[in-house]
Every structure is written in structure tokens, then in C-alpha cells.
Amino acid sequence: MRLNLNVNGRAMTADDVWEGESLLYVLRERLGLPGSKNACEQGECGSCTVYLDRVPVCACLVAAGQAQDREVGTVEGLADEEELAPVQRAFVDEGAVQCGFCTPGLLVAADDLINRVPEPSDAEIREALAGNLCRCTGYEKIMAAVRTAAERNAGTGISGSTGGDRE
Ligand code: FES
Numbered sequence: 218m219r220l221n222l223n224v225n226g227r228a229m230t231a232d233d234v235w236e237g238e239s240l241l242y243v244l245r246e247r248l249g250l251p252g253s254k255n256a257c258e259q260g261e262c263g264s265c266t267v268y269l270d271r272v273p274v275c276a277c278l279v280a281a282g283q284a285q286d287r288e289v290g291t292v293e294g295l296a297d298e299e300e301l302a303p304v305q306r307a308f309v310d311e312g313a314v315q316c317g318f319c320t321p322g323l324l325v326a327a328d329d330l331i332n333r334v335p336e337p338s339d340a341e342i343r344e345a346l347a348g349n350l351c352r353c354t355g356y357e358k359i360m361a362a363v364r365t366a367a368e369r370n371a372g373t374g375i376s377g378s379t380g381g382d383r384e
């Protein structure tokens with residue numbers, strides 16, 4: 218099948234796609250967007266989290282055919298040309314990245330949270346990130362990064378996300 222979708226604001230097409238292959242495979246192997254990571258391919262780790270029609274999903278669990286004519290936002294779309302998104306800057310500033318394998322999925326999940334909930338509580342942050350597993354950290358720096366991102370986001374009113382500017 219020919220797959221047409223909008224990724225990070227750009228119309229993209231992939232040919233010879235099998236309907237049952239995953240959206241993650243399409244993004245990484247057919248569209249040259251390797252930011253979303255494949256760690257478990259079973260919906261368990263969240264490293265493949267992307268926005269699908271502005272809702273975070275595990276791209277490894279979305280069949281390519283389900284993405285036909287829909288809007289996808291990946292970690293590559295979080296920053297604009299000039300600067301990092303608030304979540305990206307905060308992860309750097311708080312040292313929340315070690316090996317980085319979980320980071321793309323965490324960034325999308327955190328970006329979604331801070332754009333839905335301007336002042337998230339620690340419980341809300343934990344709940345929002347519950348589907349994203351990090352093998353490297355004790356999560357404290359990740360928590361700190363999301364708090365910092367939320368504070369900065371609330372302070373500027375800027376949404377850096379592809380998917381978080383919901384109406
Ligand atoms: S690779 Fe998709 S949830 Fe782990």
C-alpha cells in the first residue's frame with residue numbers, strides 16, 4: 218500500500234508498505250526518522266512514543282495502515298529551527314539523560330503533560346510517565362526535568378510541541 222501521512226507538519230509518503238508493519242518501522246526505516254526508539258516492540262517501554270493525532274501512543278503498537286492520512290508528531294518535531302522545546306532544554310539542564318534510549322519517548326510524554334497540565338503535581342508527572350521505562354536512572358532527574366519544563370512553559374506561555382497545542 219501507499220501510506221500518506223503528515224509527520225511533524227510535513228506531508229510524507231511511503232510506498233510498498235505492508236498494512237501490518239508498525240508505524241515505528243515506517244518512521245525509522247522508511248521515512249528516515251530514527252528518533253523514536255525500538256526497545257521492546259511490545260508496548261511495554263514507551264521508548265517509541267509519538268503523537269498520533271496529538272495523542273501520545275506507542276508507535277510499535279500502531280499498524281501502518283492505521284496511520285493513513287493522520288497526523289504524527291515525533292521527537293524530531295519538538296524543537297523548532299531555532300531552539301529546543303522546553304522539555305528538551307530541561308532534560309539537558311537537569312542531567313536527565315544517561316544512555317538516552319528512553320529519552321525520545323519520555324520527551325513526547327512529558328511534552329504532552331506540560332501542555333495539558335500547566336502545573337502538574339508529582340503524582341500527575343508519575344502517572345503521565347508511567348508507561349515510559351528508563352533502565353539507567355532512579356527517575357529523580359527525570360522528575361526534576363519535567364517540573365522545570367512545566368515551570369518554564371507556564372512562565373512563557375510557549376508550547377514547543379508538535380502535538381501539545383490542543384484546543
Ligand atoms: S518499543 Fe514500543 S513500547 Fe517499547
Ligand code: FES
Pocket residue numbers: 313314315316317318319320350351352353354
Ligand atoms: S537514560 Fe538510559 S534508558 Fe533511560
